[in-house]
Amino acid sequence: MPKYLCMNCTNDKGTPGKPFAADVPKCPCGVDGTLPEYAAFIVPQAVLHYDPPHAILKGKGTNKAACDGKPVQGRYATGDPREVNCDQCKEKKVWKDGMTAAGEYFVTVDPVLNVAPNGTVEMAQNPE
Ligand SMILES: [Zn+2]
Ligand SMILES: [Zn+2]
Numbered sequence: 001m002p003k004y005l006c007m008n009c010t011n012d013k014g015t016p017g018k019p020f021a022a023d024v025p026k027c028p029c030g031v032d033g034t035l036p037e038y039a040a041f042i043v044p045q046a047v048l049h050y051d052p053p054h055a056i057l058k059g060k061g062t063n064k065a066a067c068d069g070k071p072v073q074g075r076y077a078t079g080d081p082r083e084v085n086c087d088q089c090k091e092k093k094v095w096k097d098g099m100t101a102a103g104e105y106f107v108t109v110d111p112v113l114n115v116a117p118n119g120t121v122e123m124a125q126n127p128e
Contacts, residue, residue, distance in 0.1 A: 003045040003085065006031055008038075019045065021087075050076040050089040051096060066092040 004010075009018035018027070025042040026035030033042025047066035051072050059121035061079045065072050067088035078084060083097035089095050 003047055004033065005045055007041045017043070019085075025026040045085070046076040047086050048078040048084055049075060049086045049093070050081055050095045050098065051079050052094040053079065065089060066094050082093040084092060 001002045001023060002027055003019060003021045004018040004025050007016045008031045009027060009029050010016055011018045020027055022113070025044065027042065031038045031041045033039050035058075036128055037101060049067060049072060051061035051063060052066050054060040054062050061072075061077070061089070063077075064070060065075065065077055067075070067086055080100055081095050084090060084095060084103065
């Protein structure tokens with residue numbers, strides 16, 4: 001589904017440019033990017049796929065999107081999992097592994113279970 005920014009709405013940082021995904025460039029706020037008077041307020045966003053690290057070649061990606069396994073040529077892709085905005089790529093284990101390697105934590109089990117007696121929280125283990 002295409003992604004857009006609505007410049008009439010604010011994002012979670014409080015600045016203009018609320019992201020939304022829709023089949024048509026129309027924000028829930030009522031701004032319809034298909035109408036000339038609103039077109040400037042709806043900015044199309046490239047979907048940025050995850051290009052996971054190559055299994056053998058160091059420092060190289062696979063040149064295939066994690067979500068569909070198809071070549072990334074002609075599409076946007078990055079090897080930095082933190083930059084990815086493709087929701088399907090983000091559902092893949094390889095993206096979660098990349099995020100874990102990047103130092104991001106995934107809480108995939110009840111975090112209460114991971115609190116040690118001394119109060120430190122263990123990094124959640126990915127059950128996959
Ligand atoms: Zn809006
Ligand atoms: Zn993707």
